[in-house]
Amino acid sequence: MDTSVPSVSERRVHVVPLGYERDRIVEPLRRHGADVAYLLVDAPDRDAARGDVDFDAAQAVDPGDIRIDPDGLTAYQRDAWAAVAEFAEVRAIPVAHADVYDVLGVTTTVAARHRASAEDGDRLFGNVSTGPRIAAVGVALACMIVGARPYSVEPERHRHDRREEPLTTGIERTVDLPIYPMDAPTTDQVAVLGRLHDRAEGNLTTEKWNLIEWARERELSFLREAGESRTAKYRALETHVLSPLRERGYVDLEDIGRSDTVRLTETGRRVFFAFKHKLDGR
Structure with missing residues (x-):
């Protein structure tokens, strides 16, 4: 909480x-x-x-x-x-x-x-x-x-031993629950979260330009229409990847000198593991 x-x-x-x-x-x-x-x-x-x-x-x-x-x-x-x-x-x-x-x-x-x-x-x-x-x-x-x-609030103890008897018995009815589309991260965003996770595991900081060069080598889609301008690449990274991730609390940006360091939050780490299946085959 x-x-x-x-x-x-x-x-x-x-x-x-x-x-x-x-x-x-x-x-x-x-x-x-x-x-x-x-x-x-x-x-x-x-x-x-x-x-x-x-x-x-x-x-x-x-x-x-x-x-x-x-x-x-x-x-x-x-x-x-x-x-x-x-x-x-x-x-x-x-x-x-x-x-x-x-x-x-x-x-x-x-x-x-x-x-x-x-x-x-x-x-x-x-x-x-x-x-x-x-x-x-x-x-x-x-x-x-x-x-x-x-x-969620976990109880300190239960009234009876759940290993000995179930919590409930029988059923009264089955109820259909509503389905709402979740705003899942894009494949590019998941890939960047994975890059940040791997760098953090190695105790390495990650700057925006590092992400851009890494994304270019892997031909991530957000750079395909950006052209060769350095400014355009930064803008594409911010618009299609970092800004949405930052708004959801998945990454933080920290100014260090003349560079912006991108850090993965704990929420972002969990989201990466939840959606890394999107990277299968890449």
Whole structure:
């Protein structure tokens, strides 16, 4: 999770399904200084359209005021709600946990409310550990769409030995999940990530011109239309490779003297391993 200090004007806003958990809901919010916690309370029969959020009702203290049956909550869920309210603003939203589109829509609506995609907006996080699997998928997809930070919380211990008995028994139904195209890096971008990875493994720094010469030897496509001008080659590298990678947090640039050193971030390293299959046969 991103734990860097927010600016004076921005707040840490968390979206957390109120599932059958207590510590995995409360403790991450406490430890990471949540300012606002949206608790997604399961309401399978709610009347509102998918993704709709009544922000005025969400601030109610009494579950009955947000059209949630208090008797439907367990004692530890109510305790989690009260515990979070001691250090953060709690805003409860009824949502159908078993409807991935409802969870996704509610989460993106919250993101829009807090301008999470804007530079001057709040910082949004999504807990993907505290609800059923479908709710987790909805929160995770929403975070990817709006550029928020999803996080997972590993429990210290389980209630029973999973080596002796399974977590669940039987099945009720199978649910189709939405498919969203991911903005995967291009083959050229993956190749450059691989070059940076190999250089870093050898404790070698990498300048832009080193990347250009290496890419020319391997006939990477981004240089084919650049011509022979040195300036044009730098522009092609920046436009087609480095700028997109930098925007996604895969690389960093550092000014050293008259040269720009390109460094692979930890995220960029993981992305390289995830997509290096694109380089098969090259």
